[in-house]
Amino acid sequence: MSSSPSAAAAERSGSYLYYRHRLPVRVMHWINVVALTLLFLSGLNIFSAHPALYWGKSSYTGKPPLFQIATRETEEDEVIGVTRIFGREFDTTEVLGAATNAEGDVVARTFPGWLTLPSDRWLSMARRWHFFFAWVFVINGLCYLAYSIMSRHLARDLAPDGGDWRSIGRSIIDHLRFKHPTGEASKRYNVLQKLAYLAVIFILLPLVVLMGFAMSPWLDTLIPGWVDFFGGRQSARTIHFIVAWLLVAFVLIHVFEVIISGFWNHLRSMITGRYRVDGEAPR
Amino acid sequence: MKRQAELSRRRFFGRALGAAGALVLGGCDALSQTQWFPKLLATGEALNEAMQHLIAPRRAMAQEFSEADLSPGFRSNGTAMPDDPKYAALAAEGFAQYRLDVGGLVENPMSLSLAELRALPSRTQITRHDCVEGWSAIGKWKGARLGTLLETVRPKREARFVMFYCADPMEPNGASPYYESIDMDDAYHPQTLLAYELNGVPLPIQNGAPIRLRVERQLGYKHAKYVMRIELVESFAKIAGGKGGYWEDQGYEWWAGI
Numbered sequence: 001m002s003s004s005p006s007a008a009a010a011e012r013s014g015s016y017l018y019y020r021h022r023l024p025v026r027v028m029h030w031i032n033v034v035a036l037t038l039l040f041l042s043g044l045n046i047f048s049a050h051p052a053l054y055w056g057k058s059s060y061t062g063k064p065p066l067f068q069i070a071t072r073e074t075e076e077d078e079v080i081g082v083t084r085i086f087g088r089e090f091d092t093t094e095v096l097g098a099a100t101n102a103e104g105d106v107v108a109r110t111f112p113g114w115l116t117l118p119s120d121r122w123l124s125m126a127r128r129w130h131f132f133f134a135w136v137f138v139i140n141g142l143c144y145l146a147y148s149i150m151s152r153h154l155a156r157d158l159a160p161d162g163g164d165w166r167s168i169g170r171s172i173i174d175h176l177r178f179k180h181p182t183g184e185a186s187k188r189y190n191v192l193q194k195l196a197y198l199a200v201i202f203i204l205l206p207l208v209v210l211m212g213f214a215m216s217p218w219l220d221t222l223i224p225g226w227v228d229f230f231g232g233r234q235s236a237r238t239i240h241f242i243v244a245w246l247l248v249a250f251v252l253i254h255v256f257e258v259i260i261s262g263f264w265n266h267l268r269s270m271i272t273g274r275y276r277v278d279g280e281a282p283r
Numbered sequence: 284m285k286r287q288a289e290l291s292r293r294r295f296f297g298r299a300l301g302a303a304g305a306l307v308l309g310g311c312d313a314l315s316q317t318q319w320f321p322k323l324l325a326t327g328e329a330l331n332e333a334m335q336h337l338i339a340p341r342r343a344m345a346q347e348f349s350e351a352d353l354s355p356g357f358r359s360n361g362t363a364m365p366d367d368p369k370y371a372a373l374a375a376e377g378f379a380q381y382r383l384d385v386g387g388l389v390e391n392p393m394s395l396s397l398a399e400l401r402a403l404p405s406r407t408q409i410t411r412h413d414c415v416e417g418w419s420a421i422g423k424w425k426g427a428r429l430g431t432l433l434e435t436v437r438p439k440r441e442a443r444f445v446m447f448y449c450a451d452p453m454e455p456n457g458a459s460p461y462y463e464s465i466d467m468d469d470a471y472h473p474q475t476l477l478a479y480e481l482n483g484v485p486l487p488i489q490n491g492a493p494i495r496l497r498v499e500r501q502l503g504y505k506h507a508k509y510v511m512r513i514e515l516v517e518s519f520a521k522i523a524g525g526k527g528g529y530w531e532d533q534g535y536e537w538w539a540g541i
Contacts, residue, residue, distance in 0.1 A: 017520030038311070050417035058411060059418040060354035100375035114308060117313045123415065124534035125315050131541070216415045218335045218500045231421050233411060275326030 020275035025153065026145045029270055035137035036247065038129055041117035043244055047127035048110035050275055055243055057232030067237065069096045071108035079106045134212065141205060156187060159200060164191035180261040183279045193257075193275050200250055211240035287463040300313055325536070330417035341468045345499035354420040357412075359489035362461070364449035365509050372441055373450075378493040379472035383477070387446070390437035397493050401479060404426035404479040408474055414503040415535065423483065424497050428475030433470060442515035445470045446522065449494055463507040464519050464527040464537070465498055474499045477510065502539035504530045 023031075041110035052065040059065070068084040069092070077283035081097020083090045094100065101108045113119035117129055148154040171191045172178070181190060189197070213219045214227045230236045258266045262276075314320040365371075373381050378397050386392040407425040429445070449461040469475055476497040479486050485491045491508025499507050505528070519525065526533025531537045 023385070041308075047417065049415070052418070057348065057352055058359060060355050060356070060420045063504070073305075078359070109390075114304075118312050119308060120312075124536075125321065126531075127415075127536070128328065128534075129311070130327075131331055132324040135327045135330050157428065215413070215417075216335070216541035217345065217411070217497055217502060218339055221345050221500055222339050223391075224344060224346040226291035226464045228347050233413065237417060 014280065015276050015278045016085055017274040017276045017280035019273050020187065021273045022151070022153075022270045023273065025144075025145050025149075026273060028140055028147070031136065031140045032144075035140060036131045036251075038117060038133045039137060040244060040248065041115065042129035042133070043128045043241075044111050045116040045118060045121065046123060047241065048116060048121050049123045049222045051110045053238040054234040055231060055238060056234050057228065059234050071098045079108070081109070126215065127248050134209075137156075138209060145201075158193050158194055158201075160191050168189055178260050180257075183277060186277055187275070196250065196253075200247070204247055204250070208240060208243040208247065211243065215240065262280060285353045286297065293422060308408030308523060310433040312496075321534070328354065328536045328538065331541050332355045332536075335538075335540045340428055342472065345380075345410055345474055346422050350409065350410065350423070352421045353409065353423060353482065355420040358418070358420045360414060360416075360503065362451035362453075363489040363507065366455075367450050367452060369456060370450040372511065374488060374492070381424070381493050383494060383510065383511045385432065385436050385514075386512070387516055388439040388442040389515050390439065391435065392417040393436055395432075397479065400427050400477060400494065402429045406476055407480075407524055408476070408499070409495075410474070410497070410499045412503055412506065415539065416529075424476060425480035425483075426494075426497060428473065428497075429475045429477055432477070436513050436515075438467070444516050444518055444519055444527070445508040446514040448512040449516065450511050453521050459523070459529065461507060461509070461529045462523060463496065463505055463529070464516075465496075465501075465505065469498050469500070472498075472500070501538060502541075504528070504535065505539050 010126075017207050038222075050059075051069040052059070053067040054061070056063075056064050064087055065084070066086060070082050070084065072080060072082060074080055079098055079222065080091055081093040081099065083092040083096050093106065093113065095188050097108070098106050099112060109122075110116075116126070133226070143242050148158070148236050163259075170193050174190075175192055180186065211230065214230060214233060220233070225234055230239060265276050308424075312540060328494045361408060381397050382394045383396075383400060384392075384394050387390055404427070405425055407423065409423045411419050411421050413419045431447075444464045444466055447463045447465075449463075451461045453459040465475070474497065478491075478497045480489050480493045481487065486495060491506075494510040496505070496510055511512055514520070519527045523529070526532045526535045529536075
């Protein structure tokens with residue numbers, strides 16, 4: 001019989017706490033949250049120094065940028081912010097390119113201040129933040145990989161098994177209907193979740209780091225021309241930017257799924273490790 | 284009631300999240316203004332330098348490109364015309380009176396005319412110029428190899444850095460002339476040039492005439508334009524802001540390999 005009142009209450013309501021996330025995973029998860037957030041915000045500040053993206057070895061090939069955020073004056077001498085995508089121009093005043101400042105004047109501003117670090121354009125400081133947290137991120141990521149392989153977290157919790165592959169259709173439908181596994185099944189990651197995590201861990205995150213390396217003129221000398229494999233240095237910069245936004249998309253979906261499948265339960269399990277599972281605790 | 288409690292909990296949480304976000308960003312801005320925190324952050328860039336030196340050989344060559352890759356009209360950034368009467372006088376005569384002084388910790392100080400620089404062993408290379416802002420341009424450079432020049436002036440043993448003093452003031456009234464510095468490894472690197480030609484014509488004023496440094500494995504701000512004087516030093520701690528270059532004194536890293 002349970003001795004503590006809370007355990008007794010849990011048993012009456014037919015649920016129990018399951019130790020889901022071990023300490024190293026929890027710690028590394030939150031370090032990653034901080035590092036990636038600061039990398040993203042400082043990255044947008046760095047991007048503001050030259051807010052245009054190109055495909056190729058250089059920025060000046062005779063072709064216009066693929067994407068550009070700019071500030072310009074209209075024929076009525078009004079300052080507006082514009083975003084150009086594949087040569088098409090959109091007025092994005094107040095969001096991208098220009099915004100009203102504290103004095104009420106519309107001034108050049110690539111991104112809103114709350115989306116960049118530092119909030120004002122300050123390239124040298126943004127680079128300091130970016131490179132410092134890039135190291136935090138890379139070291140944390142390597143520790144995570146080593147831990148996940150040695151503790152079998154990767155093989156046991158993340159690698160899809162035969163059953164996972166067979167249930168993939170079912171899982172897609174469940175996700176679209178916002179239906180989530182309950183009871184014993186909720187202890188494991190579902191197959192889409194596993195695939196999403198694996199894609200982020202083994203494709204997106206290594207790619208964003210590699211494209212960061214590709215922007216370094218010194219690292220480009222390692223094997224001269226290796227950057228051209230990705231289309232050239234400016235293509236690498238474009239990929240770096242796109243992958244950063246794909247990671248944002250992943251985080252938005254991740255947080256959305258956390259909210260709709262039991263926000264407090266998931267949050268607790270990533271802080272204390274304990275996740276509440278409906279049903280009788282297995283003896 | 285449960286639903287109400289749930290709602291107020293959510294509202295509280297939403298507000299807490301917003302406040303935390305503002306606090307974090309405000310806190311980051313405040314930290315950026317302190318003396319100590321940017322120094323801590325700079326350890327990241329120090330690690331960049333250490334790691335890049337560790338994994339890339341000191342003599343590794345920057346990628347070279349073909350004529351087809353040349354950027355039409357090499358972009359001019361920073362100064363396009365130095366605001367200096369002495370420079371304007373030199374430029375008016377096509378730099379016929381220009382002399383590059385090479386001194387400091389050397390056995391054999393020299394002063395070279397443009398014609399003498401052009402007579403030195405030269406190298407032509409098509410390379411990519413990567414600005415710290417994020418853009419790149421590809422240009423064909425011809426210039427005297429700095430390494431050859433150094434062999435002629437014979438640096439003393441204690442010389443550790445090569446300083447480049449430029450004609451362009453970065454502030455009004457001729458204040459804060461641009462300057463840069465590189466270490467001896469970069470100075471003797473085969474692709475490090477005192478460039479006097481860009482894309483087959485004499486270096487235009489907007490790109491740094493008459494002489495611009497090319498130090499291909501580093502970002503654009505290391506490539507000093509309008510070079511007037513070269514000095515070999517043991518340390519740059521007492522020169523200008525003490526960080527080894529104009530932009531370095533504004534907070535950019537001396538090591539510009541990334």
